[in-house]
Amino acid sequence: MSSLSDRPRLAVRLLDERLRDFMPHYSTQGSAGMDLRALLDAPLTLAPGQCELVRTGLAIHIADPGLAGMILPRSGLGHKHGIVLGNLVGLIDSDYQGELMISTWNRGNAPFTIEPLERLAQYVLVPVVHAELEVVDAFDTSHRGADPRGTGQRGTGGFGSSGRH
Ligand SMILES: O=c1ccn([C@H]2C[C@H](O)[C@@H](COP(=O)(O)OP(=O)(O)OP(=O)(O)O)O2)c(=O)[nH]1
Numbered sequence: 001m002s003s004l005s006d007r008p009r010l011a012v013r014l015l016d017e018r019l020r021d022f023m024p025h026y027s028t029q030g031s032a033g034m035d036l037r038a039l040l041d042a043p044l045t046l047a048p049g050q051c052e053l054v055r056t057g058l059a060i061h062i063a064d065p066g067l068a069g070m071i072l073p074r075s076g077l078g079h080k081h082g083i084v085l086g087n088l089v090g091l092i093d094s095d096y097q098g099e100l101m102i103s104t105w106n107r108g109n110a111p112f113t114i115e116p117l118e119r120l121a122q123y124v125l126v127p128v129v130h131a132e133l134e135v136v137d138a139f140d141t142s143h144r145g146a147d148p149r150g151t152g153q154r155g156t157g158g159f160g161s162s163g164r165h
């Protein structure tokens with residue numbers, strides 16, 4: 001487990017004073033994400049199929065290109081109420097300095113009301129590796145991997161090429 005001092009320190013701007021009492025945090029020692037709250041002045045009802053961009057009131061400048069942020073749905077809202085993300089996953093660039101916005105989509109079949117400052121989604125910090133693309137004429141043939149039972153070849157097979165069972 002990383003000690004507090006080992007953790008990357010991210011600069012955060014609070015774009016609304018209400019956030020001062022509602023800073024995102026890891027709710028347990030093992031939490032992967034910090035919940036993001038809906039910065040709303042009044043309850044927002046999303047009709048089935050409706051998608052709205054919801055403010056968080058937070059700008060987080062990650063700065064380190066070896067890191068990125070991800071905005072992910074909360075499983076309870078997604079599974080029980082159909083409240084997920086209009087972009088499915090939000091990817092936050094390390095050089096983004098704007099407000100974190102949550103594209104909130106009611107994919108369910110009943111209206112759902114989001115309350116001001118309700119925890120709406122979660123923010124996960126992830127490592128990123130930048131690649132250099134090198135153009136080649138052909139690839140060495142690829143195999144399924146180190147598993148000795150994996151006798152087949154992958155090659156260009158995909159999209160279910162290995163069957164279902
Ligand atoms: O759910 C999201 C997704 C993105 N962003 C912000 C941060 C991110 O760094 C920026 C751009 O996101 P992305 O690259 O996914 O969107 P784009 O449509 O490619 O926009 P751009 O042309 O600005 O890159 O928008 C959010 O606030 N919430």
Ligand SMILES: [Mg+2]
Pocket residue numbers: none
């Ligand atoms: Mg982009």
